[in-house]
Amino acid sequence: xxxxxxxxxxxxxxxxxxxxxxxxxxxxxxxxxxxxxxxxxxxxxxxxxxxxxxxxxxxxxxxxxxxxxxxxxxxxxxxxxxxxxxxxxxxxxxxxxxxxxxxxxxxxxxxxxxxxxxxxxxxxxxxxxxxxxxxxxxxxxxxxxxxxxxxxxxxxxxxxxxxxxxxxxxxxxxxxxxxxxxxxxxxxxxxxxxxxxxxxxxxxxx
Amino acid sequence: xxxxxxxxxxxxxxxxxxxxxxxxxxxxxxxxxxxxxxxxxxxxxxxxxxxxxxxxxxxxxxxxxxxxxxxxxxxxxxxxxxxxxxxxxxxxxxxxxxxxxxxxxxxxxxxxxxxxxxxxxxxxxxxxxxxxxxxxxxxxxxxxxxxxxxxxxxxxxxxxxxxxxxxxxxxxxxxxxxxxxxxxxxxxxxxxxxxxxxxxxxxxxx
Numbered sequence: 001x002x003x004x005x006x007x008x009x010x011x012x013x014x015x016x017x018x019x020x021x022x023x024x025x026x027x028x029x030x031x032x033x034x035x036x037x038x039x040x041x042x043x044x045x046x047x048x049x050x051x052x053x054x055x056x057x058x059x060x061x062x063x064x065x066x067x068x069x070x071x072x073x074x075x076x077x078x079x080x081x082x083x084x085x086x087x088x089x090x091x092x093x094x095x096x097x098x099x100x101x102x103x104x105x106x107x108x109x110x111x112x113x114x115x116x117x118x119x120x121x122x123x124x125x126x127x128x129x130x131x132x133x134x135x136x137x138x139x140x141x142x143x144x145x146x147x148x149x150x151x152x153x154x155x156x157x158x159x160x161x162x163x164x165x166x167x168x169x170x171x172x173x174x175x176x177x178x179x180x181x182x183x184x185x186x187x188x189x190x191x192x193x194x195x196x197x198x199x200x201x202x203x204x205x206x
Numbered sequence: 207x208x209x210x211x212x213x214x215x216x217x218x219x220x221x222x223x224x225x226x227x228x229x230x231x232x233x234x235x236x237x238x239x240x241x242x243x244x245x246x247x248x249x250x251x252x253x254x255x256x257x258x259x260x261x262x263x264x265x266x267x268x269x270x271x272x273x274x275x276x277x278x279x280x281x282x283x284x285x286x287x288x289x290x291x292x293x294x295x296x297x298x299x300x301x302x303x304x305x306x307x308x309x310x311x312x313x314x315x316x317x318x319x320x321x322x323x324x325x326x327x328x329x330x331x332x333x334x335x336x337x338x339x340x341x342x343x344x345x346x347x348x349x350x351x352x353x354x355x356x357x358x359x360x361x362x363x364x365x366x367x368x369x370x371x372x373x374x375x376x377x378x379x380x381x382x383x384x385x386x387x388x389x390x391x392x393x394x395x396x397x398x399x400x401x402x403x404x405x406x407x408x409x410x411x412x
Contacts, residue, residue: 003344004235006209007242007337028401033213035401037336040353042390044399049406056408071321079316088319101410110285112395113294115277117353119328123373126332127339130243131213134340138209147246147323159409167329184248189318193250195234195241200255202262203365204307 001138009178010133013094013142014087016175021052021095026139030172031098033135039124040114043107046125046167049158051097060149060157060169061091067148086187089146094173099158100129102165125167132170142175207344215384216339219300219348220293222381227258227301232345236378237304239341245330246320249313252331252373255364257303266355266363266375267297273354292393295352300379305364306335308371331373338376348381 001009031048039045051057068088072080091097102125114120133143146169154166184190207215237254245251257263274294278286297303308331320326339349352375360372390396 001209003207003209003212003340004239007239007341010242010244012244028405029210031405032401033210035399035404036213036216038216038218038339038351038388042388042396042398044404047404047406047410049408049410051408053408067322071316071318074321075316083318086318099410107396110277110281112277112289112292112390113351113353115280116273116355117357119373120351120353122325123329123332123335126329127336129329130333130336131340133244133333134209134337135213145244145319145326147319147326149322151323159411161411164410167325182244182248184318190248190313192248193241195238198241198250198253199234199237200253202255202257202259204253204255204305204370205365205367 006134006137010137011178011182013144013175014090014183016142016177016179017090017093017173018176019093020174022141022173026141030132030135030141034128034132037128037131040120041107041112043111043121043124045103045106045121046128047101047103049099051099051158052095056157057092057097060097061089063153064089064091064146064148071148082188086183086189088148090144090171091146094144094171096172098170098172099154099166100125100168100170101160102167105163129168129170136172140174142173144171146171212340212343216343217384217388219350219381220296220389222348222383222385223296223299223379224382225299226380228347228379232347236338236341236347240334240338243330243334243337246326247313247318249317249327249330251309251312251327252334253307253309255305257305257364258301262363263298263303266303267295269359270295270297270352270354277354288394292389292395294354296350296377297352300350300377302378304376304378305360305372306331306374306376307366308373311369335374335376342378346380348379350377352377
């Protein structure tokens with residue numbers, strides 16, 4: 001699939017997982033795409049924990065459900081009504097979780113490019129995620145990024161070492177279709193901003 | 207260009223800018239690709255400041271040169287010798303800088319998905335950058351991410367508001383070729399890690 005087509009077709013998938021578990025061959029292709037991302041000082045500070053054990057998926061889904069309830073409780077009434085029908089995860093229905101982590105110690109003390117901007121390590125991991133996401137789209141595989149969790153819970157669940165950070169839980173699985181409009185637009189949570197508002201010339205403020 | 211091909215051909219470009227300044231039509235296509243990225247709560251918290259003024263480019267290049275010297279001075283002797291021949295920017299030769307920023311206030315107080323993991327806002331901006339990077343690759347346009355700067359200097363240089371963070375300076379321009387091996391591997395700074403080392407099953411540590 002063409003790059004621009006994949007960029008436009010890519011969705012954050014929650015509801016459309018087919019129930020089929022992704023085969024290892026395609027999964028490895030997606031992980032290889034992620035692993036081909038750029039990273040600050042070529043540190044490649046990411047790791048990927050593939051979770052397919054049904055019990056682990058169910059335990060994480062339970063935790064995420066509780067975090068969802070906390071968020072709902074924090075909302076004003078009108079936003080609560082908008083939020084209620086929105087599905088925020090497909091942990092069990094996707095059949096595969098990919099926990100993506102960041103190891104700030106990889107590459108030692110002198111990281112080329114992290115000397116002045118430390119967060120570039122963390123951001124490198126996001127670049128790998130977007131590679132995986134676009135590669136998945138081109139294979140008809142859906143990805144849903146779940147961020148309703150407490151890091152300590154997830155680290156304990158999949159045995160992440162103390163010094164390593166969790167960046168994301170990705171639900172990854174074959175889909176029946178990709179929605180044409182993102183869920184948060186369809187459900188009236190938040191609309192797209194015009195490109196013109198995001199682009200500035202020479203200076204941010206004139 | 208096919209997604210997987212773009213992922214593999216993409217390089218962090220420093221030396222291969224042709225000197226031609228990117229035309230507005232292609233630049234807009236790349237910015238639209240970036241703006242099509244997913245973002246936490248659909249906040250689209252990014253902005254893009256396009257810098258083509260030669261004087262601004264020269265001033266930023268001067269600042270980056272000083273940061274480079276500071277980093278070189280911090281290195282042990284053997285790493286200094288490896289670092290010296292590595293070009294870390296193409297600010298003036300690319301002809302176009304795209305300053306990418308993150309506004310944590312966009313979307314108000316109740317951000318769907320940032321309730322538990324605040325950094326997802328910042329990471330969303332990196333997803334937009336990777337979209338731009340892959341789209342550029344497919345158009346024969348090079349991108350080099352510069353992170354040798356002090357944020358305050360860059361914010362003042364292009365008038366970024368107080369509450370907005372700078373995430374990256376991207377050098378963007380047509381290239382004569384893409385290197386087949388990343389610069390930091392070619393120059394012996396750091397090699398690629400085998401994919402097998404980065405992938406774990408069910409648990410990070412067994």
